[in-house]
Amino acid sequence: MDFEGIYNSYLNNKLHGRYITNEDIEPILNDLKNDFEIGTVGTSVMGKPIYSIKAGSGKTKVFIWSQMHGNESTTTKAVFDFLNFLKSDNEIALTFREHFTYYILPIVNPDGAALYTRANANEVDLNRDSVNLTQPESKVLRQTFEDFKPDFAYNMHDQRTIFGLGKNGDVKPATVSFLAPSYNEEREINEPRQTAINVIAAMNNTLQQFIPGQVGRFDDGFNINCIGDMFMSQGVPTILFEAGHYPNDYLREKTRKFIFFAILSGFYAIYENVIAINKSEEYFRIPQNRVIFFDMMYKNVKINYENKEIITNFASHYKEVLIDKSVIFEAFVKEIGELDDFYGHVEYDCEGELFYNSDSSNLLKSEQKADFMIGKNREFVNGIEKK
Numbered sequence: 001m002d003f004e005g006i007y008n009s010y011l012n013n014k015l016h017g018r019y020i021t022n023e024d025i026e027p028i029l030n031d032l033k034n035d036f037e038i039g040t041v042g043t044s045v046m047g048k049p050i051y052s053i054k055a056g057s058g059k060t061k062v063f064i065w066s067q068m069h070g071n072e073s074t075t076t077k078a079v080f081d082f083l084n085f086l087k088s089d090n091e092i093a094l095t096f097r098e099h100f101t102y103y104i105l106p107i108v109n110p111d112g113a114a115l116y117t118r119a120n121a122n123e124v125d126l127n128r129d130s131v132n133l134t135q136p137e138s139k140v141l142r143q144t145f146e147d148f149k150p151d152f153a154y155n156m157h158d159q160r161t162i163f164g165l166g167k168n169g170d171v172k173p174a175t176v177s178f179l180a181p182s183y184n185e186e187r188e189i190n191e192p193r194q195t196a197i198n199v200i201a202a203m204n205n206t207l208q209q210f211i212p213g214q215v216g217r218f219d220d221g222f223n224i225n226c227i228g229d230m231f232m233s234q235g236v237p238t239i240l241f242e243a244g245h246y247p248n249d250y251l252r253e254k255t256r257k258f259i260f261f262a263i264l265s266g267f268y269a270i271y272e273n274v275i276a277i278n279k280s281e282e283y284f285r286i287p288q289n290r291v292i293f294f295d296m297m298y299k300n301v302k303i304n305y306e307n308k309e310i311i312t313n314f315a316s317h318y319k320e321v322l323i324d325k326s327v328i329f330e331a332f333v334k335e336i337g338e339l340d341d342f343y344g345h346v347e348y349d350c351e352g353e354l355f356y357n358s359d360s361s362n363l364l365k366s367e368q369k370a371d372f373m374i375g376k377n378r379e380f381v382n383g384i385e386k387k
Helices: 003-010 022-032 074-086 091-099 110-115 136-148 191-207 227-233 253-272 280-285
Strands: 037-043 049-056 060-066 100-105 152-158 163-167 170-173 176-179 215-217 238-243 293-305 308-323 326-337 343-349 372-374 378-381
Touching: 003 074, 003 253, 022 037, 022 049, 022 074, 022 110, 037 136, 049 074, 049 091, 049 136, 060 074, 060 136, 074 091, 074 100, 074 152, 074 238, 074 253, 091 100, 091 253, 100 136, 100 253, 152 191, 152 227, 152 253, 163 215, 176 191, 176 253, 191 227, 191 238, 191 253, 191 280, 227 238, 238 253, 293 326
Parallel strands: 060 100, 060 152, 152 238, 176 215, 293 343
Antiparallel strands: 037 049, 049 100, 163 170, 176 238, 293 308, 308 326, 372 378
């Protein structure tokens, strides 16, 4: 399958960047009314609509939801890319429409999306509310699941830049990660979980052609409060998608493409029924995510520490700040020390030169803005060296 060609043909250019809200998807939903059933399944804490999309007429039912964490929008973009493909006259799209029925909630947490927060307007993490169902968004998600009775459930998320794969210096960012959630404390594998495992193995085989060594697996510790674990415990094969970091791709436009590849290849594997083969060995060979990355790492820098000059390392990390409906990445110093077994997505050798703050002091503190000098000639602004 020509994944690159299909993606380039059906990329939805109306969505871009990290800040995706109801306002962004409403014009697209209006355009899709001629092709799919567009509806509203409920409202958020602040009264915003939670939209739904029903597509296809096949026997195999797939429930997809994205942005239950409001600031995790990469998969939302990929889902709309997939819908752009699905409405086309491409032969594979026609096959999918005949074989599958999709029910999609593109933004489960519209308040969090507007505020650019993980939690909803009541500051509740919806992915820890699957048992108590204290929030209107949680209730909508559960009711939709129960009414639709899916054969597969796709739980779409973003993950932070801290996650990586590999060891002994040969490390890469976890650009895409998956999980077939556990359905019990013992992490046993029953038929629904086996089915999810087999789909993930098929998606991983595709992604290894494009991002070798950059596909990870999330920890499968059981937590019934998490929606994926809850749905798996209800006997529905559930797959967690995590859109992560690709080098120099903080807007997640590259990662968006790889999520699209995963969606496409997964559905094709289900259609072709290659998922009937046990792929547990392949699944568990996917390396588990580890927290090993900072955004920037500065090595061999001289600082003033307890009135002594020492050579050490430090790292900075971006905080995502919403300003005028744009996400701004502001770099702050995060950790100071040897930082063994940690890496930077960007690394600098400071060659033993002295660290200077903007006030010419040599004191380096955690959480200070990453604007500084190394020596007399190397200026760093927002964590990055000026050329």
